[in-house]
Amino acid sequence: DTGVSQDPRHKITKRGQNVTFRCDPISEHNRLYWYRQTLGQGPEFLTYFQNEAQLEKSRLLSDRFSAERPKGSFSTLEIQRTEQGDSAMYLCASSLDRGTSPLHFGNGTRLTVT
């Protein structure tokens, strides 16, 4: 399967701990996105990379959140000092470098902060 891959699928952590998620996009896709989905809601945009450059960040992305895409391939999303409000599904998506290219999503990482 050559779709978007996310790891881990589930993460349970205690409040105050740091967590890191990984996303591997579809190989020929230059654009990579992170979205967050809470229960009963649609996904909300967090941030966007064009190759290794982080070009846009939502105001939802507090300073406890940091995302990287060091070589323009896989990406990591780190949350420091987790809070219960961070519990959500974190979705990664990728697309080609064209305005017409649709986003393809991975299966997400479900984070539970206890």
Added chain:
Amino acid sequence: GEDVEQSLFLSVREGDSSVINCTYTDSSSTYLYWYKQEPGAGLQLLTYIFSNMDMKQDQRLTVLLNKKDKHLSLRIADTQTGDSAIYFCAESGGSGAGSYQLTFGKGTKLSVIP
């Protein structure tokens, strides 16, 4: 800001047609999307339509767009139990925003009765 509205629930009998409706507010939307989400999974791209089109058909799926009323619908013909899922409508930003910042509705939960 942009807003996307969907009814939350739809129940149909197996073999009937399902019609899921969506309204949006951003008149500069360039693309409109339908995604499907099964329990515990990520989002699967079903279809998308460019804003200068009225209709798009893909096998059992028909998308209708009324740009004047900012109304989008997804019709699923011969609905099967495997179609039970949450369906999200999403719109992409207008000029300057590119395709990356999708705004999603809250999703319509489709239940198919055998």
